[in-house]
Amino acid sequence: MEQDDFRVFAEYYDQIYQKRKNYANESKTIREIIEKFENIQSKTLLDVGCGTGEHLKHLSLEYRCTGVDINRRMIKLARRKVPEAKFKVANMIDFRLREKFDVITCLFSSIGYVRSFSNLVKTFGTFYRHLHDKGLVIVEPWVFKKDYIKAKVSLDTLEDEEVKLARMATSKITRSEWLVFMHYLIGEKGEIRYIKELHEMALLDYEDYLKAFRTAQFKDIGFLKDNLWTGCRGLIVARN
Ligand SMILES: C[S@@+](CC[C@H](N)C(=O)[O-])C[C@H]1O[C@@H](n2cnc3c(N)ncnc32)[C@H](O)[C@@H]1O
Structure with missing residues (x-):
């Protein structure tokens, strides 16, 4: 992406x-x-x-x-x-x-x-x-790379009058890359959206x-x- x-x-x-x-x-x-x-x-x-x-x-x-x-x-x-x-x-x-x-x-x-x-x-x-x-x-x-923790899941949340958001992230390492999968659930203006992002990071x-x-x-x-x-x-x- x-x-x-x-x-x-x-x-x-x-x-x-x-x-x-x-x-x-x-x-x-x-x-x-x-x-x-x-x-x-x-x-x-x-x-x-x-x-x-x-x-x-x-x-x-x-x-x-x-x-x-x-x-x-x-x-x-x-x-x-x-x-x-x-x-x-x-x-x-x-x-x-x-x-x-x-x-x-x-x-x-x-x-x-x-x-x-x-x-x-x-x-x-x-x-x-x-x-x-x-x-x-x-x-x-x-x-x-030496500090990679397998199967770790992180959570960030935010909540105010207009937005409720939860973001969970987990990582996988391949032979050459560190992949971070971020999943957002965002509630705003009467709708709830689910959005995914892939952050491709260096394995160093x-x-x-x-x-x-x-x-x-x-x-x-x-x-x-x-x-x-x-x-x-x-x-x-x-x-x-
Ligand atoms: C975790 S954020 C850090 C932003 C800021 N330094 C901070 O401390 O809040 C990473 C930033 O790197 C930018 N970024 C990612 N790849 C980049 C690239 N190849 N060249 C320039 N900026 C890049 C992203 O758009 C994002 O704004």
Whole structure:
């Protein structure tokens, strides 16, 4: 399924995740990491796979921000939310912007959507080309292959005057991919809809990220245990 088909994912994204995540605190942690690692005074920041712009809403108070996402519905919401930032609908694997940045972030496992190791190398190459000298990349990885839990089912719910929603998700791994099956039951305006989404994620371990960063010419690569939220898988930082 094409990412652009993820209409439901985009439409209810903020309501689902704002219950689970504190984007203001996460952005504060990101700022602290940037300050700890920076070789230059960082002024510009690119958030790749920015979604609805929740991190950029906070980060744009400190940095001149740009967001890239493949889903035009996500970008539409982000533009509305953070009018001072620039946005582009593009694929993280091979996007081309006319500027470079001091910091590139790729948070909440957006990177997992590149699906394969070869795409991961291309994506980090794209990050490299958009990074100023002595710049910093911060990637929150998708769950590592070694941490896959068989037969796990997760549940998110939301309920207000207008919408009642339940989303269940379960995962399967194949030889090369991690498949996440999301099932939504949405009650709204007197109707109940059932919608399925398949999210095809990368089946990778930390060593694969490390190798991909090295192949893309990054030099200084490290793993931080900092947890942005309860399900956070740590952060990988890299410098050119
Ligand atoms: C789990 S969401 C994370 C969004 C945001 N970073 C956050 O923290 O809320 C993953 C995002 O990655 C985007 N995405 C998936 N594949 C992409 C690709 N190839 N290029 C750019 N964005 C992509 C999705 O559209 C979605 O907005």
